[in-house]
Amino acid sequence: MATAMDRPVSYNAPQSNKVRWGELDEDDGEDLDFLLPPRMVIGPDENGVKKVIEYKFNEDGNKVKITTTTRTRKLAKARLSKRALERRAWPKFGDAVHEEVGSRLTMVSTEEIILERPRAPGSKAEESKAAGDPLAQLGKGGAGAVLMVCRTCGKKGDHWTSRCPYKDLAAPSEGFVDKPASETTAPASGTTKGAYVPPGMRGGAAERGSAPDRRRNEENSVRVTNLSEDTREPDLLELFRTFGPVSRVYVAVDQKTSVSRGFGFVNFVNKDDAERAINKLNGYGYDNLILRVEWATPRAN
């Protein structure tokens, strides 16, 4: 049985000044204790609260009543077998008999070690969605391909931007205007003639670069705050997909503790859907909290 003491509540109360210095012999100062009432122990009651009332003389010779209130709690029921308790009392043997005091064979780690989750909880569903679903949907065709919107030709659910058949016909995207559109398909080595070209400038970088662009697309982005810690991306998706096709769901997760930080973003394909979602879900009770749903403000940079 383990016990723990709550912070003892003690107060000193000068009770009486009946005994005065002048009335006492100087040398029997230590023997005054017989003048004090005996120590009293009240409890512990059913809540584990125990009161100890003691009397003593303080430095000034005043009688002081000290009431100490403690609460004893059972922290855990340790089920130690009789044999184990017996073993606890076994004498040390072997090298353990004369162990040097400073040898410090057993130490408690100064470092807090946590069971590190392989990935932020809940993010896995999104990962597989990003990797698996679009491909599966490619095969399936238009059925449920809500996530796929080509930004070059604006066609929904047919192909990704990078695979757009009209890519060469469309105007090159703003970020790479200085490059002819056809260069994106040419291999890097063909155009550079051996000079170093930073990866971002190489041919084909446009395609690679487009991926983060898509992720950071802030169009029709809705910010959801005051999420409970248990809410994961799949939950959000379930909540928001009723309003229309959702292209991205993201829940912010603390990298160190892998606990949700309580906010997230949902991107809709259509602005109307996003607006409806905001109107409906702002102030909506979800889990144990009241959601706050609003338009996401673009980042300062």
Add this chain to the structure above:
Amino acid sequence: MRPILMKGHERPLTFLKYNREGDLLFSCAKDHTPTVWFADNGERLGTYRGHNGAVWCCDVSRDSMCLITGSADQTAKLWNVQTGSQLFTFNFDSPTRSVDFSIGDRLCVITTDPFMELPSSIHVKHIAGDPSEQTGESVLTIKGPQGRINRAVWGPLNRTIISAGEDAVVRIWDSETGKLLKESNKETGHQKTVTSLAKSVDGSHFLTGSLDKSAKLWDSRTLTLIKTYVTERPVNAVAMSPLLDHVVLGGGQDASHVTTTDRRAGKFEAKFFHKILQEEIGGVKGHFGPINALAFNPDGRSFASGGEDGYVRLHHFDSDYFNIKL
């Protein structure tokens, strides 16, 4: 959690074992002295002096009175757990690699390494109730598998012996006749040396860890492969939680390659997997070298890991471990 670090060994750890009640933890290392610790606070209770070589394995009887250790000095020794005194020495012609008491502690299986043109073998010894009557005669000797047999344990009802080792094959032998009953399939089984083997609490299934970077769960009777846990490090040690459906794999880069790399690159964490879903639950870091030994406390609330770095780390789980959701 704040693990308790126990630095009683000067050389790499080789094996860890809790007694049945989970209050004592036995550790074996390549230095010559097995050590016993109190499993709750990590205090050293005693050491067993007498071996003259690396100690590879140990087992403790159900009543926690008798300890057996197998050592590279070509002996296996019986010890009095309480006093640290030697009760008996089994002498062999080659290093002993693994020891395991049967249910009831009346028999013990001991494996010996191939050595000086001797093949590896599995010996079954009778353990006398009174140590003064103990003899060194083998009840049964099994030979056959090529290469070292890293672990041999008793199967259900002591009827079989399960062995695994360098040839990557898991075998089930008849413990009466020494006949080979079952052998794991080359295709579905391990591809490289099996380094460790741990039985479940009820003995119905067991887990093997291998240098092929995987661990496999097998049925003890039929030797059917139940689950495979794939990791990205060679597995040196495995353990199964008696409380939750969790398995722990320990390992890491081979010790001879370690110095060239960053600590994180070595992948020295103990990895938790869900036993049934085969999904990774998490990792516990801390060791500076590969993990050679793992053991779960029989109450399932703490586990110990022993590393090439010579430390035993005793982890008492925080309460949130018990409500991890996948």
